Amino acid sequence: MNIIVKASDLKYKYPRDTSNRDLPKFSGKPDPSPFNRDDLYDILPMLSAVMTALETDDGQILHLLEDIINTELPRCVETREEVFDFLTETVREALAGR
Numbered sequence: 475m476n477i478i479v480k481a482s483d484l485k486y487k488y489p490r491d492t493s494n495r496d497l498p499k500f501s502g503k504p505d506p507s508p509f510n511r512d513d514l515y516d517i518l519p520m521l522s523a524v525m526t527a528l529e530t531d532d533g534q535i536l537h538l539l540e541d542i543i544n545t546e547l548p549r550c551v552e553t554r555e556e557v558f559d560f561l562t563e564t565v566r567e568a569l570a571g572r
Contacts, residue, residue: 477525479518485537486544488514505554511543520554524561538565 481488491513499519500509510516521539525531542564543557551560 475526475529475531477522477531479521479525479536481514481518483533483536484517484521485540488512488517490514491516500554500558503555503558505558507554508552509554509557511547511557516554517543520557520561523558524565527558527562528565535565535569538568 489512491510494510494513495515498507499516500507500523501519502523509520521536524539525536528535539561542561546564547557547560551557
C-alpha cells in the first residue's frame with residue numbers, strides 16, 4: 475500500500491520553498507540529506523513515506539504526525555532518515571499506548 479499525502483489533507487499550512495522544489499525529495503532510507511520542516515515540498519513526501527510505513531491512511535494519524543513535526547521534533551534531528559525514524563517510532567509508541 476502506497477499512501478500519497480496531498481496538501482489538502484494537512485491540518486496546517488506550510489511555506490513552499492519553490493527554489494528547491496525540483497531537488498530530489500525523500501523516497502526512503504538511507505537519505506542523509508537535511509529535512510526542511512518549513513517546506514511543503516519536503517513535508518509531503520516525508521508524511522507519505524511514514525503513513526505508508528505505518529500502513530494507514532487515517533487522517534487522525536496524519537494530523538498527529540504534523541503535530542509531532544511542529545511541536546515535538548527536536549532540532550537536533552536533522553536528516554530525512556532521522557526524521558523518518560523519529561516520526562515512525564513516535565507514532566508506533568503512541569498507537570501501542572492506546
